[in-house]
Amino acid sequence: MQLTVSILGPLQAHTHDGTPIPIGGARLRALLIRLAHDPGRSDSVATLTDALWNETPPDGAANALQSHITRQRRTLGTP
Template sequence: MTGSEGSRDNGPVRYRILGTTQALRPDGTAVPLGGARLRALLSVLALRAGRAVPAGLLVEEVWNGDPPADAPGALQALVGRLRRALGAEAVASADGGYRLTAAPDDVDLHRFDRLAGEGTRALADGDPEKAAVVLDDALALWHGPVLADLPDRTAEAA
C-alpha cells in the first residue's frame, strides 16, 4: 500500500493530524503506527504533504530540540519504520530530506482548509445552505487538538 497511489482497496491512505495522528487505509481501518516519535514524524511530513521537508527540520521537530547523538542515523531508522508501516513508496527521499507522497487533500488539515475556503466563498456568493453543508464537513474532520502528537505544538511546523 502506498501514500497517495492507493492500494488494492481502491483509494489513497488518508492522514489525520487534527487530533491524534493516524493513517487510515481506504477501508477506514487505522494503520498501526507505534510510538510517539513515529507519529511526530508523520505529523511533520503530513503538514507538508507532497513537499520535501529538510532532515534538520525533521530532527528538530521530532526530538523537540534534543536530538540523539547520531541524529541522521536515528532519523533514517525512524523513516524506515514509517515506510514499513505505510508502504515503501509512502515516504520518498527528496532534496536532503523526506516527503510524504500523499496529495494535500489526503491530509485532514489540508482538506479542512479547502472546505473552509469553499464554505466562505459560498457565504460570500449568497448560498448559506451550501456553506452550512461544506463547513459542517470541514468541522467533522476535527478529532482533537491539532498536531496532538507533535512534542512542541508551537514549533515551526505548527
C-alpha cells in the same frame, strides 16, 4: 498505497478502504504529523530532526532519523 491521515484530534491513519493503520510511538507519530502537515514538500534533515528531538538530538541524529523513516514506511506500506 493511498492513505488518509487525520491530524486534528487524535492522530489516525487509514488505508484507502478505511482499515486503520497503527502508527507507533511518539517519534513515529511526530514524524507522520510533520510529513502529513504539508504533503509533497521536502523537509531537510535538520527540520525533521528538530521535529523529533527538539533541542536535544541524539548522537548520530541523521542515522536515527533514517531509521525512523524506514520504520514509518514499513508501517504505512509506502516505498
